[in-house]
Every structure is written in C-alpha cells, then in structure tokens.
Amino acid sequence: MKKLIASIQQNKSITKEELNVLLNTKATDIEQYLFSCARETADNIYGKDIYIRGLIEFTNFCKNNCYYCGLRRDNKSVERYRLNKENILDCCKKGYDLGFRTFVLQGGEDAYFTDEKICSIVSNIKENFPDCAVTLSIGEKEKHSYLEYFKAGADRYLLRHETANNEHYSRLHPAELSLNNRKRCLYDLKEIGYQTGCGFMVGSPYQTIDNLYEDLIFIKELSPHMVGIGPFIPQSATPFKNKSAGSLQTTLRLLAIIRLMNPHVLLPATTALGTIHPKGRELGILAGANVIMPNLSPVNVREKYTLYDNKLCTGKESAEGLNSLKKCINEIGYNIVCARGDFRGENNV
Numbered sequence: 001m002k003k004l005i006a007s008i009q010q011n012k013s014i015t016k017e018e019l020n021v022l023l024n025t026k027a028t029d030i031e032q033y034l035f036s037c038a039r040e041t042a043d044n045i046y047g048k049d050i051y052i053r054g055l056i057e058f059t060n061f062c063k064n065n066c067y068y069c070g071l072r073r074d075n076k077s078v079e080r081y082r083l084n085k086e087n088i089l090d091c092c093k094k095g096y097d098l099g100f101r102t103f104v105l106q107g108g109e110d111a112y113f114t115d116e117k118i119c120s121i122v123s124n125i126k127e128n129f130p131d132c133a134v135t136l137s138i139g140e141k142e143k144h145s146y147l148e149y150f151k152a153g154a155d156r157y158l159l160r161h162e163t164a165n166n167e168h169y170s171r172l173h174p175a176e177l178s179l180n181n182r183k184r185c186l187y188d189l190k191e192i193g194y195q196t197g198c199g200f201m202v203g204s205p206y207q208t209i210d211n212l213y214e215d216l217i218f219i220k221e222l223s224p225h226m227v228g229i230g231p232f233i234p235q236s237a238t239p240f241k242n243k244s245a246g247s248l249q250t251t252l253r254l255l256a257i258i259r260l261m262n263p264h265v266l267l268p269a270t271t272a273l274g275t276i277h278p279k280g281r282e283l284g285i286l287a288g289a290n291v292i293m294p295n296l297s298p299v300n301v302r303e304k305y306t307l308y309d310n311k312l313c314t315g316k317e318s319a320e321g322l323n324s325l326k327k328c329i330n331e332i333g334y335n336i337v338c339a340r341g342d343f344r345g346e347n348n349v
C-alpha cells in the first residue's frame, strides 16, 4: 500500500482501482501515511504557510435552481439580500486591517449585478487596496464578461465544476444547466489568464467512486490553480433535504489525493469541512490543504447565506475569530500569513 501511495506521488496520477483502495481502506496507518505524503508535498512548495482569503458573500439572490443549494431560486424561505459597493469596500477595509490580502467576492447568479457593476466594484477594490488580489466567484458568464472583469483587475475566479460526469451533473442540476457550459467557462477563465479554481462536493447525492475518478481526471486535464472540495451537507429547504452528508474521512482522503496529483495547487480547507467536524479545517491542512477562507461578510447577513444547514459563520470561521484560528493553526505546526498567496507553479502561470 505504501508503494501505491509513493507511485501516485511520483507519477501524479491514479488508477480507478487505486482510488477504490484508498477510499475504502480501513487501515488507519495507510490513511496516516497518505496524509503525511500529501503534507510533505505541500510543505515542499508552500512551506508552513497557510494563506487566508476574506470571503465576502455579497448577494444571495440566484437565478439558478441547483437541487443541493439553499440559495436556489425556488427557496422562498430565505430572506434575500445584496451588499452595495460601499458595504463591500467596508468589508475589505476591515479585512485589510486584520491582515487579509485576498478578497473573494462570492454570490449567487444575480442579474442585478451587471458586468458594469461588477467591474466598478473590482476596480474600486483594486484602487483602494492595490497590494491585494481579488477573486470572483459569481458563476457562469460569457467569455466577454470574464474578460471585462479581468481587465477591471480581477485576479482569480472560482467556479466549481461540481461533477465531471454528465449524467451525475444532470441529477444535481435542472436541465437548463449543463456540464459542457461549465467546462467552457473554466477553459475560458484559464485562457484569459485568471488563476482558476474548480472543485466539487464530496458525497453529493448519487455520486459514485467512478464519478470521483472522473473528477480527478478532469482536474488533471484542466490543470487549475485552485481546487475547492468540501462535503455535501443537506439543506432543509432543498429537494436534497433528506440526503445524507458527505463524510469527513472521504473528504480528507480526497484532499490528500488531489495534493499528490497536483502538487502546486492552492487547496482550501473549506467551511463545509469545518462545519461537519470541529477540527475539520485543521485536519484538512494536515491532509494537504493550504488555504482557509474566513467569513468577512457583515455579521447581519451571514445567516442568510444558507448554502447548507448549520453553516459556520462565527467563531474561528469568521474574520473576527482570526486570532483563535491563528492559534489553532500554530498548534498543528503551521502559520497563517499576511500575503496574497498566489499560485506557485511551473506550467500553469
């Protein structure tokens, strides 16, 4: 088994059989060895630094109806909100003073925020905080829109592919959304020059190990700068309210495998991971993650950004809890750093 892990590390590839073995093994020494190889891989590139990103959830309006997500348009029980430019700049100011040098603007697909509005927000942030990176996470757009945001100063873009299998994609999304268009967006983003992130939920309904294998192959093919994965967590106002959550163990093992296959990738220990286990984020780092994204949104809107139930938004998950987060990260031998935390790579730059 150790040989198997060493060969994934060396070849940066995995077979379906190997994935099966690694996701199903009950041997905790194998699991620990997998995590330590992934950790070593990350340490060799990023050292003991953990990057932080200030997450600003600036609109919870969404025109889409993804079956898993609490922001879906058919969810009438969520109170919708939008932040304006001033609110967003206030969040950045607060974050800057705390040491954040990346701001992630995340929202549902909200037509109110026209390209012009997004560009104006991005360029204002860059004018006020020129040493900071701006990441957008606002869904599927036309290539010309992505290009406008990039020209306005956006540095990075997160768009999870959710699953790389067509049939699985159609069980998670209504017919108006397609995996083809999602992939088109990701390739456009890369081509324009964004540091680009894809990703998926672990344990989403109907997901098989074959699907996960396809996700890993797709990630290799796209060769993104960032990969966001976290467990699926049911949300009570969605069609998937009675489905079970993804597991901590599988998420950690996949984080480690993704690190071994894509050594340079920026890999967050996500809020969803922190939500299913009190030490989820620390365990994620020990399995190869090197990014954390604390919540910088104004406190009064946080509980309205209901992607899934019981989503953490206070304590260590929040910007205010940064000191206690720093302490927890120090305790496991890592340091939260005040830096943009750009991708350090060879080919993907």
Ligand code: 5AD
Pocket: 068, 069, 070, 160, 162, 200, 201, 230, 231, 232, 233, 234, 235, 272, 307, 308
């Ligand atoms: N559980 C976990 N993650 C979710 N997301 C949306 N709904 C859920 C859920 N119920 C994730 C999706 C999306 C990101 C913003 O949040 O992967 O891309």
Ligand code: SF4
Pocket: 062, 063, 064, 065, 066, 069, 070, 071, 072, 073, 107, 108, 109, 139
């Ligand atoms: Fe909208 Fe994104 Fe939620 Fe889908 S996952 S409903 S696109 S916010």
